[in-house]
């Protein structure tokens with residue numbers, strides 16, 4: 087009779103185990119960067135540029151130096167003497183650490199003051215006199231390429247204009263042929279606005295250089311500590327083994343904490359110069375105005391259609407506004423991230439994408455915010471285009487999707503842009519969603535309501551998303567291949583510590599990684615400590631973004647557990663005095679095949695590894711696994727929203743939202759639901775209320791939480807989640823696919839499609855996000871599209 091453990095009881099795969107990290111978070115016992123105080127620690131504040139584009143004529147810091155309690159004032163000029171005025175970006179560009187020649191966006195770092203406390207430092211920043219000579223300002227790609235536009239990056243010898251790249255992917259000629267055969271060509275043009283992650287905790291660092299040991303320790307808010315260690319080694323020319331990066335608890339990242347920011351670099355240099363710990367904690371407006379923005383992409387596309395609804399081909403052009411420096415954190419091969427994952431869920435025979443990136447006088451960014459490298463823009467545009475195409479054909483929204491989906495029996499499926507999809511049940515997800523929303527009934531209700539002058543709408547968004555870069559053949563950042571790692575040490579009593587190269591910012595890795603070990607080894611999850619974020623103890627890894635932790639580090643956790651199990655099997659054979667071939671495994675226990683009652687637990691094997699190993703066996707029970715995934719994972723999602731739009735005010739309310747997510751095997755169903763709820767909330771915020779843009783002078787409008795609204799439980803509609811569709815990932819050791827970004831990626835189009843559906847027949851093709859009441863009202867009243875592209879209009 088089997089004596090296997092009950093997997094759910096030990097907190098294994100599929101257990102909705104409570105998040106262990108919450109025990110300290112809800113007690114106020116988290117350990118965030120700002121909670122750390124070191125002996126003799128000083129504080130740094132940053133002086134930011136008030137202008138978007140200006141030549142710096144002079145910087146006079148003498149008054150700041152005179153303020154009691156000030157230890158150091160850093161300027162670009164001083165940074166330059168150490169070759170640190172500029173730093174490399176993750177996209178092979180350069181970025182100013184502190185401005186020397188010009189300021190290139192509002193909020194750019196101009197000087198830093200290090201003082202006894204942050205208040206003195208802030209006052210001293212205000213005592214610095216900077217003389218600026220204003221220059222013409224560029225806030226969009228059209229201005230960037232206009233005749234006579236000022237060259238923003240005149241620091242670069244090779245740069246004669248504001249174009250960063252022209253890039254293309256797909257089959258131009260094949261796509262031309264598809265369009266030649268089309269019965270109908272459907273077109274759409276829109277702007278996906280800048281958006282901003284706005285985690286509760288801003289960015290920050292504490293640099294601590296110890297002259298006696300030559301060791302630099304930096305506590306910081308990084309989603310990818312090992313990448314930061316490599317970057318610091320290169321930028322500051324310090325030996326890598328003398329650098330220790332520690333990311334303690336992180337209060338939300340959402341992509342905001344992937345890039346290298348000037349504040350980190352300045353705090354490090356200040357600590358080296360002063361030989362004291364230097365803390366920098368960014369304030370909210372500093373975070374909103376200067377850190378990694380997302381999106382800001384202009385999308386223009388057309389779709390070739392056969393009369394019966396079959397998609398024949400797609401053409402997309404994107405203009406991406408990258409701000410003053412090209413600092414996207416993305417795989418080096420792809421200039422516009424994974425934008426070419428657009429339409430992956432659909433069987434599109436031919437496709438071609440062209441992309442141009444330009445500089446502007448705006449904070450650098452473009453990629454990071456729950457997006458897996460531009461996938462948010464790709465899926466938003468895809469689903470907006472799908473809706474427009476179905477409307478142009480006069481076809482039902484659900485039927486048009488269903489007939490063009492990649493079918494279950496067609497996997498593996500190669501997309502026209504070259505991605506390989508391995509699994510999915512798209513039509514089934516859609517059917518579950520339609521049933522849950524009550525599709526047919528709603529359509530009838532909508533028609534009835536129309537007759538009485540009420541505007542109801544239904545929006546669908548269906549998509550598959552590439553999560554979990556990479557495989558190392560195709561994915562690297564600055565040449566470093568995108569694999570990941572796990573290190574597992576089983577102590578002699580059978581308890582264990584697991585470390586990975588990922589870094590949780592709220593996703594719950596301390597809970598879920600232990601569940602994978604429990605599944606593989608039968609060690610109860612509560613007996614496993616999970617630790618991440620310290621480069622001196624964690625194995626090398628590429629960090630957490632692109633929802634890559636489960637697909638890559640999570641796979642490494644399974645693989646290292648299997649290595650441990652393989653050794654434990656030898657120990658079991660030794661303890662049971664049989665040969666290894668006669669030993670069988672069930673959860674938590676090895677037993678003799680011919681005598682199942684005779685067995686040893688994994689804990690007994692662990693004890694033997696330290697006390698009773700066979701002759702010649704290396705003692706101990708620990709191992710490390712590096713995992714290079716064969717492919718990305720492709721979760722699928724179907725989001726459906728119904729709304730009512732008020733004609734008089736343009737205000738719209740969500741009536742119901744359903745979400746059907748298939749992310750393969752769920753490690754922790756409760757955490758997965760939390761990820762989806764959070765992502766849908768962000769999607770709703772982007773679609774409805776988050777307004778951040780620029781005026782003609784490059785002033786960042788909306789860099790405060792009066793304009794850039796964070797939804798609370800009060801504004802957020804309820805979401806109905808469905809988990810019945812599970813298509814295991816065929817190449818992942820436990821069949822899991824990523825989930826961390828799906829809802830934020832697929833969600834926005836569902837909301838916008840719903841509002842557009844409510845307005846159908848009014849001659850409105852597009853309203854740019856956020857769908858603020860005045861924009862919706864304008865569309866209804868004047869029967870026209872409403873653009874949200876900067877510069878902001880004077881009536882906004």
Ligand code: MCN
Nearest residue numbers: 338339340456592598631632633634635636753754825826
């Ligand atoms: N999970 C699971 N079963 C699956 C897939 C995932 O139980 N089949 C669990 C994982 O074990 C993990 C969580 O769900 O605990 C998210 O897993 P995964 O999809 O692998 O994503 P990552 O852990 O790599 O997280 C990154 C992703 C990104 S890129 C952004 S941006 C984002 C997001 O996660 N930022 C977040 N979700 C966030 N959630 C919080 N609370 N805070 C952030 O900053």
Ligand code: CUM
Nearest residue numbers: 341456457631632
């Ligand atoms: Cu692009 S935001 Mo997440 O991948 O850290």
